[in-house]
Amino acid sequence: MKKIQKGSIKNIEKIAKDTFALEINSNVMQACSGQFISILCPPKTLRRPFSIKGFKDGVLEVFFKLKGDGTNYIKALQIGDSIDFMGPLGQGFKIQNKKSLLIGAGIGIAPMLFLKDELNKKGVENFLITGFKAQDEVIEGSDKTVIGGSVIDFLPEVIEKFKPEIIYSCGPEIVLKLVTRVAQKYNLEAQIAMEKVFACQVGVCRGCVIKILKDGKIQNATICHDGPVFDAKAVVWE
């Protein structure tokens, strides 16, 4: 099936300060957490990528935070309007049957909520901790919500108590770096969902590469196609 789609807006709704939930009716057959869709936002040249927050019966859900022209374009869409997107794209989380700690920072909660759903369905024990800058930015659905401070500060405590066997995380690079460090310290596998500005969205332009360690060699990998989810141990930070 061609991964370029015209969907229609099923619902669009404010869920926190400058933050919206968008539901799209589509022909998509399958999607998993960590994957994303890329929305055309005319007259912008580049599509805007958003992590999938949920998927059921062809309805894709994403959360988006207002940043600039692209997200403001989406915000202005009305129920019933058509929307042009590519996806689901990229490699999602590789779910394992292990006690899972999920860490989301800010809008990074979106794929974590999807992952939590998937884990729950599979009966995998899990705990989602998320952090937000302020009370009015909080998005519901976590087992623990940190407001103001850094979610990282609470990790040792949570890890001692919950005793996870694997970590999944999504958020700004700075958070992912720290999550990686914590995982290393506790000797835990960690899968992290990365971000960069995308152009092609599909791995051909080489615009979104990061360095990863693979087969003992440092190599380029594209976030859009080889990721966005990477094994934290493999990522070579700039």
Next chain:
Amino acid sequence: MKKIQKGSIKNIEKIAKDTFALEINSNVMQACSGQFISILCPPKTLRRPFSIKGFKDGVLEVFFKLKGDGTNYIKALQIGDSIDFMGPLGQGFKIQNKKSLLIGAGIGIAPMLFLKDELNKKGVENFLITGFKAQDEVIEGSDKTVIGGSVIDFLPEVIEKFKPEIIYSCGPEIVLKLVTRVAQKYNLEAQIAMEKVFACQVGVCRGCVIKILKDGKIQNATICHDGPVFDAKAVVWE
């Protein structure tokens, strides 16, 4: 008073195929037929000029026909939305106390309707003939409406019957040229409202000049500032 204004949309309404009437609440104190306003249409660089169709108690009315991004931007505005415009700009019709024939072609009817109102208020006898490409494009308000053919073909007949002393006209260049020729033939004064792509809208960029004959010399005049209305006899056609 500064001629740059933020108004708000009072009403926006379809009046014919691809054609809309727009009413703007503003602080404008005065406006006359032949003048125009220039609307900012983000993210377009250049403002879009539209002839004033009517003015009363601060409410400006214009008609606009969908062409491209600019007019589609305006069409998407909702009642209550704010709108950024400059104006009224330019020199309008110099109304004379003479039996007046008004000739409008297409959307060029807009300033003619305003002029007709002004003439009626002043008790000046007038006759408005307008032409449209097809039935569904017709805008109401004329004394005679030509559909399909050229409004020019009907001028001899109307002139013989109505015996005007002056002609006022607005429409595409080709129509204005022919009107000028007819006026010449019948030895009538004619005032015509010209169009060109505008940049500055106020006479400083010299982007919209035409040649006119003034004081026996061929000179440049700007449509936006010295016009849009010119004495047909003075216009030197390219």
Next chain:
Amino acid sequence: MGIKIANFEIKNPIIAASGTFGYADEYEDFCDVSKIGAIATKGITLEPRAGNEGDRIFETNSGMINRIGLENIGIERFIDEKIPILKKKNITYILNAAGSTIEDYSKLATIANKNGIEAIELNVSCPNVKSGCLEFGVDSNSLYELVLSVRKNYDGCLIVKLTPNVTSIENLALAVQKAGADAISAINTLKGLGIKIDFINGKFYKKEVQGGLSGKCIKPVALSMVKRIRSVTTLPIIGMGGISCLNDLFEFISVGADAFEVGTHNFTQCDACNILADNLEKFIKTKGFKDFEDLKEKIKEIK
């Protein structure tokens, strides 16, 4: 907010760019002209010029093309009619000077000098009649000659405006510096062609405007050029090309600009220069910077 370009004082670092603000007085109904840092006049030649025939303006994606062709009233009328108004209204201005031969420019400079015009911006994107109508500004030797000869006849602030339509803007900047100019402004418009083709009732119609491209679309080119100029010279640089907001000023500062010109954006928002100067002043005051110099330093320090 006043700053100096060499010895020329302007009221704030925001200058209205040549060709987009006429002779300054006409904008009165639309903004506070006298509060603008300075206004670069429409390009002025020795004799009045009627400009180009045909269409002169063409809108493009995030920009526009113009081929006004230097329509202007000539230096004499400018001095007789416009300078008195500018003085009376306390408008700070820069004479944008254009010509077809080195002699034209020198004469303009001499006249400007005699009439106490404090600053000249040389528009060197004009066809050089002598060298087969190649622009003066594309060849560093002709440019050097030109600036040198103007410099000899002019004591005020001499700004040379560089064209971006060249392989090496560095060589031009060096030539200008060597010839003794006081400052560089950049960039003038990019060579561009706008075409609109319609197919109506079985027939093609074409509209073509070949001229100078300006506006937001050229900002990345302008930033790159200013950075390259800064890499070879310590002269003050007036940066321009697509400036429309406070952040644009920061970007131009970061590549080495000391002041700014705003061109096309005046058409979008006719009080753009006032708004930008206000926003700049507000930013400096509320964010704890000492003054514009301090802000410049801080921005240049960013890693």
Next chain:
Amino acid sequence: MGIKIANFEIKNPIIAASGTFGYADEYEDFCDVSKIGAIATKGITLEPRAGNEGDRIFETNSGMINRIGLENIGIERFIDEKIPILKKKNITYILNAAGSTIEDYSKLATIANKNGIEAIELNVSCPNVKSGCLEFGVDSNSLYELVLSVRKNYDGCLIVKLTPNVTSIENLALAVQKAGADAISAINTLKGLGIKIDFINGKFYKKEVQGGLSGKCIKPVALSMVKRIRSVTTLPIIGMGGISCLNDLFEFISVGADAFEVGTHNFTQCDACNILADNLEKFIKTKGFKDFEDLKEKIKEIK
């Protein structure tokens, strides 16, 4: 809809531009790759390259800047891994070749010749190691040498892609023609700098991407360049720069283009090449033109 560029047959006049379509096979999920006129591969060098460190993409008004830095798998892996797939899937391709010395290019040409690669597009916007890393493509003498030496080693269709970052594109076109190239493609990206400065909690943050500007914003520059190239040469020209719709094709035809490349717009609409070819074909069929040649003639005749 098939046409020929010199002796090289492509399925229709719409070519996917180098760097925006990978090695062609990856786009299968998104469009009918085999129906595209031809695909110019990502720039390929003798040895594999890892490309630039740091941010590589920056969106600008109506365009984008890229500094990929020629990340590619090298000619050997291209031949071993990609050509078999391209052949099997019946994808028409053009090898976009890049190097640091004339020898690099010659070797690439020799290898291409041996392996039956039917068309090469020389990317000459690469730093010329020998001449202090100035681009090959900015100096007509180096360009002439380069093309001549490739021509000697290559019998297929030799296309040279010109850079717009020069004073005289005419001289480059002439050099390329004199050296025996079969066609010219133009334009490569404009030099551009994207900067984003944020002021957060009392501190400035900067992001800078210096690279090549592409997309709709450069179309006026591209049209102007193609027109200038056409004014000095009769070689076939593949026009590009901001093409996104049928009307853009008409505009490029009117300045002398014989075929088209679509770059950045593939990112906006991943089936852009298919759509454009379909629209072109539909236009030709329904509006009463004999074929693409006929349409071209009619457009060139417009007054």
